[in-house]
Amino acid sequence: MKMHRLMAVAAAAVLALGVAGCGGGSSDTSANPAVDTSASFAAGTTMAKLNKAQSIRIGTKFDQPLFGLKGLDGKPAGFDVEIAEVIAGKLGIPASKIQWVETPSKVREDYLAQDRVDLVVATYTINGERKKKVDFAGPYYMAGQDIMVKKGDSSITGPESFRSGDKKVCSVTGSTPAGKIREYLKDPASQLVLFDVYSKCADALRTGQVDAVTTDNVILLGLVDQSKGAFQLVGKPFTQEPYGIGLRKGDTAFRSFVDDTLEAAQKDGSYARAWKDTAGKVDAQTPTLPTIDRY
Amino acid sequence: MTAREASVLYDVPGPRARRITVVSSVVAGALLLWALYAWVYRPLDARGQFAYDLWGPLVDPSNAAFPLVWQRLGLGFRHTLVAAALAILASLVLGTALGVLRFRLADLARGPRPRLRTPGVPVARRVPVVLWYGTERGIGAVSRVFVEFFRGLPVLITIFFTAGILSEYGVRTQPLYYLVVGLTLYNMVVIGEILRSGMANLPRGQQEAAEALGLSGLQTVLTILLPQSYRVMLPALISQVVVVLKDTSLGFIISYEEVLRVGGQLIQNLGNPIQVYAVIAVIYIGVNYVISRLAVYAQRRIARGRKTPPGAAVPLVTEPGGDVEAGVRGEAA
Amino acid sequence: MQVLVDNVDVFARGLYVTLQLCLLSALGALVLGTVLAAMRISPVPPLRWLGTAYVTVVRNTPLTIVFFVAAFGLPQLGSNADFLRIPGLDRLFVRLGTDLPFFRFAILALTVYTAAFVCEALRAGVNAVQPGQAEAGRSLGLTFLQNLRLVVLPQAGQATVVPLGSVVIAMIKNSALAGIFGVTGDLMQVSDDLVSARGLPLVPVFVGIAAGYLLLTVPLGLWLDRIERRRVVAR
Numbered sequence: 097m098k099m100h101r102l103m104a105v106a107a108a109a110v111l112a113l114g115v116a117g118c119g120g121g122s123s124d125t126s127a128n129p130a131v132d133t134s135a136s137f138a139a140g141t142t143m144a145k146l147n148k149a150q151s152i153r154i155g156t157k158f159d160q161p162l163f164g165l166k167g168l169d170g171k172p173a174g175f176d177v178e179i180a181e182v183i184a185g186k187l188g189i190p191a192s193k194i195q196w197v198e199t200p201s202k203v204r205e206d207y208l209a210q211d212r213v214d215l216v217v218a219t220y221t222i223n224g225e226r227k228k229k230v231d232f233a234g235p236y237y238m239a240g241q242d243i244m245v246k247k248g249d250s251s252i253t254g255p256e257s258f259r260s261g262d263k264k265v266c267s268v269t270g271s272t273p274a275g276k277i278r279e280y281l282k283d284p285a286s287q288l289v290l291f292d293v294y295s296k297c298a299d300a301l302r303t304g305q306v307d308a309v310t311t312d313n314v315i316l317l318g319l320v321d322q323s324k325g326a327f328q329l330v331g332k333p334f335t336q337e338p339y340g341i342g343l344r345k346g347d348t349a350f351r352s353f354v355d356d357t358l359e360a361a362q363k364d365g366s367y368a369r370a371w372k373d374t375a376g377k378v379d380a381q382t383p384t385l386p387t388i389d390r391y
Numbered sequence: 392m393t394a395r396e397a398s399v400l401y402d403v404p405g406p407r408a409r410r411i412t413v414v415s416s417v418v419a420g421a422l423l424l425w426a427l428y429a430w431v432y433r434p435l436d437a438r439g440q441f442a443y444d445l446w447g448p449l450v451d452p453s454n455a456a457f458p459l460v461w462q463r464l465g466l467g468f469r470h471t472l473v474a475a476a477l478a479i480l481a482s483l484v485l486g487t488a489l490g491v492l493r494f495r496l497a498d499l500a501r502g503p504r505p506r507l508r509t510p511g512v513p514v515a516r517r518v519p520v521v522l523w524y525g526t527e528r529g530i531g532a533v534s535r536v537f538v539e540f541f542r543g544l545p546v547l548i549t550i551f552f553t554a555g556i557l558s559e560y561g562v563r564t565q566p567l568y569y570l571v572v573g574l575t576l577y578n579m580v581v582i583g584e585i586l587r588s589g590m591a592n593l594p595r596g597q598q599e600a601a602e603a604l605g606l607s608g609l610q611t612v613l614t615i616l617l618p619q620s621y622r623v624m625l626p627a628l629i630s631q632v633v634v635v636l637k638d639t640s641l642g643f644i645i646s647y648e649e650v651l652r653v654g655g656q657l658i659q660n661l662g663n664p665i666q667v668y669a670v671i672a673v674i675y676i677g678v679n680y681v682i683s684r685l686a687v688y689a690q691r692r693i694a695r696g697r698k699t700p701p702g703a704a705v706p707l708v709t710e711p712g713g714d715v716e717a718g719v720r721g722e723a724a
Numbered sequence: 725m726q727v728l729v730d731n732v733d734v735f736a737r738g739l740y741v742t743l744q745l746c747l748l749s750a751l752g753a754l755v756l757g758t759v760l761a762a763m764r765i766s767p768v769p770p771l772r773w774l775g776t777a778y779v780t781v782v783r784n785t786p787l788t789i790v791f792f793v794a795a796f797g798l799p800q801l802g803s804n805a806d807f808l809r810i811p812g813l814d815r816l817f818v819r820l821g822t823d824l825p826f827f828r829f830a831i832l833a834l835t836v837y838t839a840a841f842v843c844e845a846l847r848a849g850v851n852a853v854q855p856g857q858a859e860a861g862r863s864l865g866l867t868f869l870q871n872l873r874l875v876v877l878p879q880a881g882q883a884t885v886v887p888l889g890s891v892v893i894a895m896i897k898n899s900a901l902a903g904i905f906g907v908t909g910d911l912m913q914v915s916d917d918l919v920s921a922r923g924l925p926l927v928p929v930f931v932g933i934a935a936g937y938l939l940l941t942v943p944l945g946l947w948l949d950r951i952e953r954r955r956v957v958a959r
Contacts, residue, residue, distance in 0.1 A: 099684070099685075099688045102681060102684060103681070103685070106677070106678070106681040109677070110472075110678065113461075113464070113465050113468050113674070114465055114468060114469045114472065115465065158646075158656060159655065159656060159659055161659060165656075165659055165660070166656045166659075167660055168456055168459035168460060168463060168657070168660050168661075169459060170462070170463060170466070198646050200646055201920065202919070202920035203646075205923075206558060206559070210558060210563050211563075212563055225923070262823075264823065264824055269903075269904075269913060269916050269917060269920065269921075270916055270917060270919075270920025270921040271921070272921075274921065275921050284908065285818075285819070285822075285908065285909055286819075286822040286823065286824055287824075288908050289824060289826060289906045289908065290906065290908050290913060291904070291905065291906055292643070292644075292904050293655060295655070295658055295659055295664070296795075296796070296905075296906075299664060299796050299799075300796075300799075300906070303796070303799030303800060304799070305799055305804070305824070305825055305826070305906075306824075322659075322662055324662075401767045401862070401867075401868040401871070404767065408767075412767075412768060412769060415768060415770070416768070416769060416770040419768075419770045419771070420770060423774075430801065431801060434800065434801045434802045435800060435801065438800055440800065539938075539942055539945065540934070540938065542941075542945070543893075543897075543937060543938045543940075543941035543942045543945065544897070544934055544937055544938065544941075545897035545898065545899075545900035545912070545937060546897070547900045547901060547912065548900060548912065548915075548930075548933060548934070548937065551916075552926060552930045555919070555926045555930075556926050556927065556930065559926060633783075633784070637784075637785075637786040637787070638786075640786040640788045640789075641788070641901075643788075644904070651786070651788055651789075664792075664796060665796070665797060665800060668789055668792050668793075671789065672785055672789045675784065675785055675786055675789070676780075676781055676784040676785055679783075679784035679785075680780060680784050683783075683784065
């Protein structure tokens with residue numbers, strides 16, 4: 097009967113598609129940071145607990161190129177991921193035992209407060225508002241908000257270019273850069289476009305619906321890299337965005353530990369290597385660790 | 392399928408009409424192809440959207456990225472199915488309960504209102520009856536508000552705030568369960584209303600016969616009205632399954648890794664949004680189409696099995712595929 | 725709840741944008757849906773196939789993908805939906821005429837998607853008319869279009885009001901997706917902003933946004949219920 101045949105074909109297709117997803121993950125080709133197997137910590141600290149459990153839940157972004165992006169193999173990769181692996185290594189936990197949790201911008205504080213993750217390394221800008229809810233180790237990178245335009249477009253030289261009201265800009269809804277650029281817009285209703293991910297902003301820029309995309313310069317770098325030469329950065333960051341590692345509020349011992357780990361990573365070169373393996377492929381200038389803020 | 396209504400609205404075409412039809416079909420077909428070429432193919436080609444490196448990972452098995460891409464898509468698709476299956480199951484169970492509850496309450500409300508001042512009955516016996524009646528009306532009102540609330544809210548909002556509010560008040564779990572809860576809250580209401588209107592539209596004789604046999608209200612519903620309602624409303628229920636499947640794509644707002652979100656990640660890696668979404672659209676259309684055909688098939692099987700002629704007791708289920716919107720005010724999208 | 729009171733103007737503005745979006749999309753969907761329904765029951769086979777293909781594809785695609793095609797596919801085809809910048813209308817609905825095409829794309833997406841459901845609702849209504857009516861019309865010598873216009877559609881009207889109404893309600897709810905696809909200022913996007921960017925507590929914002937959408941959908945729904953109850957009695 098025609099119906100039965102149709103159902104049989106459909107069931108086979110569904111099974112095939114479902115089973116396709118069952119393939120094992122490919123082997124990890126990048127060199128993992130060193131794991132300190134002899135690490136021991138004072139009893140009762142978070143570090144001791146994590147070391148004993150031999151697993152750690154780390155929140156990162158899954159959709160930011162160069163910093164935290166889930167690749168075709170299903171594993172997140174990027175500078176944030178590398179830094180997180182360095183810290184896990186110092187805790188005596190190998191990279192394979194890290195449980196990666198996706199922490200988009202809006203849930204970072206909540207996940208830490210609700211103990212769903214132990215650390216958040218997700219292009220997390222340190223600011224006073226957030227410090228009320230979570231603690232920050234670091235900063236481990238100094239980013240700045242910048243503007244990306246089509247290659248060859250010199251009409252936009254900075255945020256001031258939007259004051260005239262005829263340039264359109266795109267960002268991600270609920271993000272800090274979106275709030276910041278609003279201050280420079282003459283009429284947000286006809287100048288500001290908000291999407292849920294940056295790749296849509298890049299698409300809109302490519303087809304000319306908007307004239308610029310604004311967010312942290314490192315995220316823009318990733319988009320420029322993916323654009324195969326279609327985009328360029330204005331190159332004048334107009335804010336300071338210190339990226340920090342988020343932890344639960346009040347865990348001072350853990351925070352000091354992470355701060356120490358970051359400084360050690362700078363000294364023994366693993367910080368530089370983390371950059372070179374990921375974002376360094378696009379931006380050859382390896383940064384140095386900014387001054388750690390131990391508050 | 393449309394042959395019957397077609398022949399009602401116009402005559403069977405004669406030789407002249409047939410010739411005109413053939414000529415106009417050919418002309419229309421040619422125009423359509425030309426329009427597709429000029430307005431769709433050419434602009435896309437001009438922007439290089441047909442390049443191999445955009446399509447290769449999706450359709451060419453010899454491409455290096457092909458197995459990885461399909462692994463990820465398969466995973467996303469599995470997550471979609473899991474979320475949809477759980478949501479459908481939960482909605483069916485809870486929706487049935489809700490539908491039965493509301494039907495019974497409506498039934499009870501139709502009966503005589505107990506009065507405190509009924510002569511001949513001692514007060515002590517009357518008070519609990521009146522109180523119970525009041526409670527029934529209260530529950531009825533609450534259920535009405537519940538139904539209107541979740542039917543009037545977009546599913547996107549329900550999912551977004553369910554995840555947020557549950558998280559805040561201590562229920563911490565994977566995005567999957569928030570998505571299922573959000574979808575269930577919406578679909579149980581719709582399914583409840585579908586079943587309730589199905590039961591309400593059955594011939595009154597069923598209920599009266601049950602009463603004559605001495606069955607209680609609840610027994611009537613469970614043994615006689617509900618099974619028939621399921622059978623009659625099956626196409627509408629099946630199209631609700633399609634709706635749930637499509638609505639799982641709204642899980643992206645709480646970062647649930649269903650197939651559209653996986654598509655988004657693939658796009659970040661490969662840079663081919665149009666191609667990835669085209670492939671995912673084809674998958675969705677295929678799956679949903681099969682499910683919709685199932686509804687048509689079910690409708691026909693039911694019509695064949697009936698002893699009464701269709702249309703006698705069936706509320707406007709004219710279009711197979713579940714367009715039972717007439718009696719249901721429920722689900723159109 | 726103080727949060728709610730403080731931000732009432734934000735919600736009101738969001739509601740206004742959503743209202744505009746829904747009004748325009750409903751108009752477009754009703755027009756396009758009627759055309760589609762006519763195509764699906766017409767005597768010309770290619771029109772029938774086209775109509776059926778359209779409805780099958782659109783009904784089985786998630787709205788997210790339709791929005792994506794409108795917001796990102798159309799620009800690839802070189803269009804900014806400028807044909808929607810209708811001169812008189814864009815004085816009333818300001819966003820129609822701006823350079824930012826996303827409001828127009830959202831209207832297109834909602835119209836295209838909802839039209840398929842409008843078409844099915846209309847067809848169900850037409851089917852509900854007793855065949856004897858159309859046969860009588862034919863026996864009087866009326867052509868297909870005359871038959872439709874003078875005999876079938878007026879009677880189908882009564883039966884289609886409720887399904888059409890529920891289609892419109894579903895569309896109002898679907899408009900929430902527009903906020904994700906570039907339409908700044910609509911009710912969903914506004915609430916997302918309040919919760920994510922300004923960090924306001926969830927429950928008051930939820931109450932506000934729920935009130936907004938319920939204000940649009942519940943009165944319509946209650947009115948439909950009343951119509952249906954009257955019809956059941958009349959039957």
